[in-house]
Amino acid sequence: MRRTWALAPLLGMILVGAALAAGVARAATIDATVTVPLAAQAGDGGRQAAREQALGRIVQRLTGDAARAPAAIAGRVDDYITASALRSEAGGQALTLTFDVPALRESLRRQGVRVWLRERPAVVIWAGVQDGGRSLAGADDPRATALRDAARDYGVPVLLPLLDLTDRQAVTYQDIAGGFSGRVGEATRRYGTSLALAVALQARSGGWNGAWMLVRDGSTLASGRTSGDDVAAVADAVWARAVAQLRPDYTVASGESSAIRVNVTGVNGLAALAAAERALGDSAGVVAVQLSGIEGDRAVFRVEAEVGEDRLRAALDRSSLWAPASPDGGGAEAGLTYRWNARGSGG
Template structure:
């Protein structure tokens, strides 16, 4: 009877309680574009730009734009458009909202997947080496074009980024040489005050002239996210464009790992138990976190007791992909088990709920 009452209570009030997910990117199906006027020709171009930006934000996949279905949708945006309007601030903006189910189907048709709205917050340590070989760390208040373009590219792709303040605390801990040499123990210690999900180190410098390399500038980057490590490099003739190129490249790698496709016609089922759910509100919030993950079709509460809730997920995706999406949530932490049986792990799992701060 107690379990029944809890289930009934969840159904009655689930829609009234917000989820407090870490770094939840909002307005994934909306975008706004700066325009000069409300002329019809400019409006049509801006709506195409808005849809293209929305698809990029959802997938992190530049190649999706090349698919014929996407090209067709971009040629006639009206079929996906819910509403649009103009916003006058310092500049004139066109704001557009697109139909989520239709956009999701378009992405599926293009053979890509959707990246959940829970995105890792990245702290960026960027060192720029000038032509005279002097080096400078970029601070949060920097107005340098390379920093502003990086921020714009991250915003366009729906990834929250920040730069260190480079105040006394930072400069006493991390030197330009530390960042340039990627002394990660030092960098991670200084980064802890910002509580980021991942730490990015970007180095910008002139390239060595060669027959193969015609670009004048290069940026190499590393990303530490939990136990994962990525690295890459980008080049360009203009130094100021490399911040945007670097963040676009590393975001593409992140999205490739975390976006979830729903091409499979097979529905998988997976049970997981979430512990430390000490309140009804936490239990509802946990269910909403699970339901927000793309390709999860249904979340059923099987039972609750001793501050633990057991759910069954119906999914149109591999369990491994769902695990990766859950990994990005600060509120669900896996509980290590001694079992090495992969089949058992694919049937059920245990997580611990962490209340948002």
């Protein structure tokens, strides 16, 4: 007889385990406030232009794309502003505006604009600097914070590493400059994400050079070189190119939300069940995971996602935690079927 486990006590144990573990996908917060310069003695026309400029920056944070907002939204910019303040700054005045980000996000989707997924992985920034010496730049270094601030303008959630002894033994400037993505990927796992941006900054006469690579699961997704008058210019150029690689996997268009059945085999015990449930929830675009049933070593989950079945399949296929499997008995069965790879999870 095949045993079906009771779900109520089991779910409680799973939730406790999930709460104690670091997740990969997480809710990404978009900064809703923008400050733009205002021309001296600007009239209504000048203030309207400033509002439209601020709208463009918020749209870029929501989409990762510097393209202008659709006319239907740009023409109603005031509908999305929840607060405004005028303040004096060195050299003139500035207008600070706060936007209703959820409402703007939904309006963009209705207009067919691809927006960032609400739940997606953070990117760890590994910044190496050569400026009279070679070192790694941490959260207290303006060159690392320039990379962090540029990421914010593209709507990318990021983490700066601790750069303690563990990090410094795992990654060096030479690893970043040499393009050793495997070492960067291994060090990144410590921070509960698979994504990293590694940038080697090199001071030159009158500016900076930057060699960068975007890493996922220890493999290079994209790489390149750029230069600028200062680190901020290099950071913006790097993120513009890196974001172009991230958008296909981590943005969503209108009509892609769905509820997907995922059948998982190879679930042997509570620890494996908790790990599989957590890994599903960590997948980009997944909003919620509900356990529907268990029979033997097979679990069935109902996954609420911002993406469709094909994109969830692609996300699972990219991970070493999942192996595509055939439905039991080889018959047609709704949803996706995977085998849980306990070795890939480290459990």
